[in-house]
Amino acid sequence: MARHRWLLWVLCLLTACTVHATDPAHEGRGRITFVDSQDLSSGRVIKQRVDEWNQRASRREQVTYVPMPRSTDAYRAQLMARAQDLAGARDDVRSQCYDVMTLDVVWTTEFAESRYLVPLSRGEFGTDRFLPAAVESASTTDGRLWAVPWRADVGVLYYRSDVLTAERADPPSTWQALEGMATAFGPEYGLAGYVGQLGQYEGLTVNALEAVWAHGGDATGLGTPQAKAGVGMLAEGLRKGWIPQAVLSYDETASLREFLEGRALFMRNWPYARSVLEASPLKGKFGMAALPGHGALGGWNLAVSRCSAHQATARDFIRFLAGDDSQRVLLEQAGYPPTLRPLYLEPDLNSRLPHLAVLRVAVEKARNRPHAVHYDKVTRMMQGALHNCLRNPEARDAEMDQLSWNVAKALSGR
Structure with a gap:
């Protein structure tokens, strides 16, 4: 009887082990x-x-x-x-x-x-x-x-290397240097100074934050002088003309087309654009550099x-x-x-x-965009206000003060 109980115990143990090893849900x-x-x-x-x-x-x-x-x-x-x-x-x-x-x-x-x-x-x-x-x-x-x-x-900067080489200039490491080159070299070579993504969609949130970061600001304080200076730089570029007004409707595809067809000196875009440019007539005539400041x-x-x-x-x-x-x-x-x-x-x-x-x-x-439970709500809020700041620079201060309050409220879950 004892031997029989021992065999039953071994059989149960083996059965349990078999079920455990072949049961995917359990494992x-x-x-x-x-x-x-x-x-x-x-x-x-x-x-x-x-x-x-x-x-x-x-x-x-x-x-x-x-x-x-x-x-x-x-x-x-x-x-x-x-x-x-x-x-x-x-x-x-x-x-x-x-x-x-x-x-x-x-x-x-x-x-x-x-x-x-x-x-x-x-x-x-x-x-x-x-x-x-x-x-x-x-x-x-x-x-x-x-x-x-x-x-x-990550956001990166593309530039016409043939132009910068001819002018004995290095890729710009600050927005001030970029503006200087865009203003000086663009007209001379018949090129728009700079194209990015300033249409009212996620690209605007990213492009604006990169400008804000470059001036010492952040998404959590869009009403600060630093944040306003970053957005102000883009608005001034549009006013002065080294950023074409058409860029206010551009996304990645539109800005890439402008650069690809030889109409822009500088372009902000993502790394994927490099392979497109390598397969184009611009091969050997462009370069890629880190954005001034921080890319998104x-x-x-x-x-x-x-x-x-x-x-x-x-x-x-x-x-x-x-x-x-x-x-x-x-x-x-x-x-x-x-x-x-x-x-x-x-x-x-x-x-x-x-x-x-x-x-x-x-x-x-690189830096991250804000952590938010409802990020889609935060970015839509930013896109509307930022686009208005670029189209109507005189409204910038009031618009960004209100935006800063709205974003802080959204990020806190209120």
């Missing part, structure tokens, strides 16, 4: 769904990385890649709708969950505070190897980490959805995508700036990608 492992904005890179490098994971991973931990709408607003709306639908959902409908989400850097606070994400461990993901500003973008103001930095982006940090981070039943697999997949090998592939094949600092220092990469040194300077100086 937090299983198939997951990964969502990202549409992959427009040459060769569809994002899909390549997912395929690489699926070749390496077991059949039970395969990843389904779901590309989302190209429009950032439409993408965010779809993510929010799915997260809201599955908040508190039963286990039997969790298969509809977007387990790993690629989030714009300005969405972190909103998704975290809405309880759509799970917090992550800084030690598990080695955040000390990432760009500090990128880690900040993936965290809330209390220091908790909610995402892992993946693809960085853009980019995308990787987060685990709270609704995911397979969070262990989701975390492993994020480590794979955000790791050295994947970020190196994204840089070399698609031009995505890394969020990992060591990659900017690799001699081999720097020898093959001379612009990497410029990107390193730009990303190390």
